[in-house]
Amino acid sequence: MNKILMLFIAMTLLWGCNGNGNKSDAFGNFETDEVIISSESFGKISGLTITEGSAVQKGQFLALIDTVQLHIQKSQVQAAVGAISSKTQDVQVQINVLQERKSNLLREKKRIESLLADGAATQKQLDDMNGEIEVVDKSILATRTSMNIGNQGLLSEIKPQQEQLKLIEDKIVKCQIISPIDGTILVKYVENNEFATQGKPLFKVADTKNMYLKAFVSGDQLSEVKIGSKVKVLIDNGKKDYYTYDGVITWVSEKAEFTPKVIQTKEERTNLVYGFKVQVVNDGRIKIGMPGEIKFK
Numbered sequence: 062m063n064k065i066l067m068l069f070i071a072m073t074l075l076w077g078c079n080g081n082g083n084k085s086d087a088f089g090n091f092e093t094d095e096v097i098i099s100s101e102s103f104g105k106i107s108g109l110t111i112t113e114g115s116a117v118q119k120g121q122f123l124a125l126i127d128t129v130q131l132h133i134q135k136s137q138v139q140a141a142v143g144a145i146s147s148k149t150q151d152v153q154v155q156i157n158v159l160q161e162r163k164s165n166l167l168r169e170k171k172r173i174e175s176l177l178a179d180g181a182a183t184q185k186q187l188d189d190m191n192g193e194i195e196v197v198d199k200s201i202l203a204t205r206t207s208m209n210i211g212n213q214g215l216l217s218e219i220k221p222q223q224e225q226l227k228l229i230e231d232k233i234v235k236c237q238i239i240s241p242i243d244g245t246i247l248v249k250y251v252e253n254n255e256f257a258t259q260g261k262p263l264f265k266v267a268d269t270k271n272m273y274l275k276a277f278v279s280g281d282q283l284s285e286v287k288i289g290s291k292v293k294v295l296i297d298n299g300k301k302d303y304y305t306y307d308g309v310i311t312w313v314s315e316k317a318e319f320t321p322k323v324i325q326t327k328e329e330r331t332n333l334v335y336g337f338k339v340q341v342v343n344d345g346r347i348k349i350g351m352p353g354e355i356k357f358k
């Protein structure tokens with residue numbers, strides 16, 4: 062009997078050494094960041110080549126919504142801007158003509174002053190020349206003022222067109238469906254040649270590289286849960302063994318809640334617990350919704 066009892070004890074200890082037994086401090090399920098990519102434009106979908114399960118990178122092109130009508134609108138606005146711009150007058154060209162006229166008058170004035178000194182010209186001739194130069198100066202000022210006012214009016218017509226052009230270009234950019242994160246396509250809601258409407262979901266993308274095990278602890282365990290603390294995360298490897306990962310606590314609930322009914326008995330649901338999340342780098346084994354365990358030490 063003693064041999065049988067000793068054998069039973071040895072088997073019990075051996076079983077307790079396998080896996081992690083009941084030594085885990087918390088239990089939960091894995092989740093991750095998911096993003097629903099929706100359409101910001103109207104039109105037919107094209108260029109869609111990815112499939113569900115495809116790995117994508119942040120900024121990667123996923124699909125295109127038809128932009129033909131937008132490009133037509135853009136060309137029309139550009140043509141309107143060009144037409145208005147062609148009506149503006151080159152102020153400097155007109156001023157240069159008057160400046161040349163003034164230069165000729167100044168040369169003539171110098172000649173008259175020389176003749177006047179020799180008695181070969183009259184003071185009236187010099188006064189008339191000064192009058193002509195004064196008239197040219199006034200013409201330069203008036204021309205610059207009037208043409209600037211006219212050009213400003215035309216340019217004021219161009220500004221709304223330029224703003225319209227920016228709006229069209231923004232719409233064209235939004236027709237390009239781009240992945241906002243590195244991740245995996247979980248769900249593809251559309252196919253090529255389907256019609257997209259504004260706000261229509263196109264894809265669901267999840268970051269499957271960084272997984273989060275959401276678990277719960279009771280109040281007396283709360284001192285063990287601190288943001289930034291390192292823990293061990295375990296997932297099943299067969300019936301009795303576990304895969305172990307390094308994890309970091311990234312979030313702790315500030316409020317207590319009743320124990321989630323989906324993982325506890327009715328009696329235990331009356332207990333208040335605190336939720337927290339542990340980040341784990343996924344090696345491909347961890348799936349969304351998979352159960353996991355946590356050891357604080």
